[in-house]
Amino acid sequence: MPSSTPRDLLIHARWVVPIEPRGAVLEDHSIVVQAGRIEAILPREQASAIPARQVLERPAHAVLPGFVNAHAHAAMTLLRGAAAGRPLEPWLRQVVWPLESRLVDADFVRDGTEQAIAEMLLGGTTCFADMYFFPEVVAQLASDLGMRAAVAVPVLDVPTVWAATIDEYLDKGLRLADEYRGHPLVHTFFALHSPALSTDATLARVRTLADQLDAPVMIHLLESADDAARERSRHGIDPVDRLERAGLVNNLLVAVHCVHLDEAGIGRFADVGASVVHCPTSNLKLASGIAPVAAMRAAGLNVALGSDGSASNDRLDMLSEARLAALLAAGATGDAAAVGAAEALEMATLGGARAMGLDAGIGSLVPGKWADLCCVDLGKVSVQPVIDVLESLLHSASRADVSDVWVAGRQLVEDATLLRIDTASLRARTNRWQSRVLAARNSLPGN
Numbered sequence: 001m002p003s004s005t006p007r008d009l010l011i012h013a014r015w016v017v018p019i020e021p022r023g024a025v026l027e028d029h030s031i032v033v034q035a036g037r038i039e040a041i042l043p044r045e046q047a048s049a050i051p052a053r054q055v056l057e058r059p060a061h062a063v064l065p066g067f068v069n070a071h072a073h074a075a076m077t078l079l080r081g082a083a084a085g086r087p088l089e090p091w092l093r094q095v096v097w098p099l100e101s102r103l104v105d106a107d108f109v110r111d112g113t114e115q116a117i118a119e120m121l122l123g124g125t126t127c128f129a130d131m132y133f134f135p136e137v138v139a140q141l142a143s144d145l146g147m148r149a150a151v152a153v154p155v156l157d158v159p160t161v162w163a164a165t166i167d168e169y170l171d172k173g174l175r176l177a178d179e180y181r182g183h184p185l186v187h188t189f190f191a192l193h194s195p196a197l198s199t200d201a202t203l204a205r206v207r208t209l210a211d212q213l214d215a216p217v218m219i220h221l222l223e224s225a226d227d228a229a230r231e232r233s234r235h236g237i238d239p240v241d242r243l244e245r246a247g248l249v250n251n252l253l254v255a256v257h258c259v260h261l262d263e264a265g266i267g268r269f270a271d272v273g274a275s276v277v278h279c280p281t282s283n284l285k286l287a288s289g290i291a292p293v294a295a296m297r298a299a300g301l302n303v304a305l306g307s308d309g310s311a312s313n314d315r316l317d318m319l320s321e322a323r324l325a326a327l328l329a330a331g332a333t334g335d336a337a338a339v340g341a342a343e344a345l346e347m348a349t350l351g352g353a354r355a356m357g358l359d360a361g362i363g364s365l366v367p368g369k370w371a372d373l374c375c376v377d378l379g380k381v382s383v384q385p386v387i388d389v390l391e392s393l394l395h396s397a398s399r400a401d402v403s404d405v406w407v408a409g410r411q412l413v414e415d416a417t418l419l420r421i422d423t424a425s426l427r428a429r430t431n432r433w434q435s436r437v438l439a440a441r442n443s444l445p446g447n
């Protein structure tokens with residue numbers, strides 16, 4: 001294409017934070033977007049000569065890759081605030097599972113996921129890895145709204161409203177994976193709830209299918225201090241050993257939480273190129289503990305960040321997860337440089353893309369990758385002065401400072417306003433769920 005052909009979009013930014021190479025900050029640079037992808041990142045004076053159909057000036061802003069929320073249960077946003085003050089097991093058994101059994105259907109998942117996508121986009125998240133029931137509803141909605149999503153085939157050895165048997169889970173899931181193969185926005189993977197809820201036969205079947213499809217396998221692992229002991233008493237073996245015996249400890253493994261993963265486990269995961277998703281807010285709120293993220297990174301393990309569901313967070317805010325991850329790593333190790341701003345922002349973007357096997361297309365600003373972009377206004381009073389752009393992004397800015405968001409070159413947020421979501425309709429639906437969730441929660445024993 002000759003250079004005189006107008007490009008789709010040209011963004012002149014005060015700063016571009018490409019994430020790769022780590023720590024890079026490009027001042028007075030411009031991003032050229034063509035056909036949904038990043039065509040070039042150039043000094044402004046060079047880019048100014050390029051004709052474009054849309055030219056945007058962002059004179060006090062930093063443009064970085066959209067955040068990748070590597071572990072969400074998006075529809076659980078409708079349960080926000082419904083289960084406070086309990087650790088993991090009572091939280092699950094006394095509140096979350098009973099509420100889900102009363103409330104979850106395709107409409108719950110559609111409305112809850114739309115609410116979650118709206119919140120995530122406004123905070124600069126452009127991709128989420130979702131683990132929930134009715135994944136076909138999540139996939140369709142993400143595609144309709146222009147959001148990027150990695151949608152799990154959930155596999156549980158317990159019957160739920162979505163599937164009664166392992167065969168049904170896998171049949172439905174494989175149809176979903178088939179339907180979205182090659183889709184530009186929607187990707188699929190396998191999700192096992194936890195070792196405790198998976199038989200050896202199920203672990204083996206998922207391993208075989210994941211290998212065939214080259215799809216990630218996500219699993220909640222060593223979230224609470226009781227998990228390892230419970231697993232040993234039930235199966236007579238450590239959870240990591242059990243996953244290894246099933247052949248699941250490999251580069252497709254995405255182990256969520258790993259609050260209580262020991263040094264040997266960290267080393268084994270690092271050796272095979274597995275990934276860990278760190279969910280710092282959820283781990284604190286459920287009193288699970290603090291994952292050894294600094295040790296994981298020092299071992300060369302890929303660490304991504306996740307919000308987890310809103311029933312244990314209660315926000316889908318990747319910038320605050322990244323900040324908390326950096327602060328916790330410093331506080332837990334006594335090393336103020338344990339996880340720096342560059343590393344925390346990398347975990348929130350490229351780390352998630354790597355975990356989900358999507359880093360060839362997203363996670364950093366590199367020509368040829370999708371134009372999944374987040375633009376943060378660093379001109380606000382609360383951020384001044386900007387001495388170090390990465391420090392300001394991580395520690396001074398907040399999601400309220402996200403001005404614009406694009407997914408695959410399509411603008412979904414402009415001037416902190418959603419462009420493709422009918423927020424009045426969404427609000428009316430969440431209001432109805434608010435009443436239903438409240439009534440259901442009040443009907444639970446002990447509430």
Ligand SMILES: [Zn+2]
Binds near residue numbers: 072220256309
């Ligand atoms: Zn989770």
